[in-house]
Amino acid sequence: MFKLVLAILLFFSIHTINAQEWFSDLETAKKVAVEKNAKIILVFQGSDWCAPCIKLNTEIWSTPEFVAYAKDHFVMLKADFPRKEKNKLSETQQLENIKLMENYNKPGFFPYVVILDQPGKVLGNTGYKKTDPKTYIKLLNSF
Numbered sequence: 001m002f003k004l005v006l007a008i009l010l011f012f013s014i015h016t017i018n019a020q021e022w023f024s025d026l027e028t029a030k031k032v033a034v035e036k037n038a039k040i041i042l043v044f045q046g047s048d049w050c051a052p053c054i055k056l057n058t059e060i061w062s063t064p065e066f067v068a069y070a071k072d073h074f075v076m077l078k079a080d081f082p083r084k085e086k087n088k089l090s091e092t093q094q095l096e097n098i099k100l101m102e103n104y105n106k107p108g109f110f111p112y113v114v115i116l117d118q119p120g121k122v123l124g125n126t127g128y129k130k131t132d133p134k135t136y137i138k139l140l141n142s143f
Contacts, residue, residue, distance in 0.1 A: 020076060022077070023075065023077045024096065026040075026042075026120065029042075030120055033117075033118040038072075039074055039115055039116065040075045042078075042115075043079065044079045044100070045080055047080050048084045050111060052127070056128045059131075066136070073141075074140070081097060104122065109127060113127060115140055115143040123143040
């Protein structure tokens with residue numbers, strides 16, 4: 001029994017260490033960016049329908065290397081547009097994401113990654129790239 005409890009605690013502690021902190025509100029992200037002296041990485045995605053979005057999450061955002069780096073250098077802001085009913089966002093969150101889309105992603109690209117400074121000015125943008133986390137971090141820092 002003790003080994004089972006220990007294994008469960010270890011699993012959750014490792015998951016917590018590797019968890020990426022995502023914000024869903026621009027104003028909160030701006031405040032945290034000022035506190036951390038970090039850039040804001042705004043990600044437009046369709047988490048349950050957009051294949052390149054899912055790849056970007058798996059190959060970059062969720063990797064231990066990216067998570068560790070982002071913790072001290074980026075504030076991650078997500079504007080998700082899921083299509084499946086089971087993943088439906090609250091009406092408030094949907095409106096917030098639409099507002100972000102109107103201001104930062106007028107063409108409606110997915111995935112679309114916008115690099116912002118602390119006040120919210122666009123420094124650059126990119127999307128899915130078939131690359132490794134180290135190279136993608138360099139790309140984000142180049143803006």
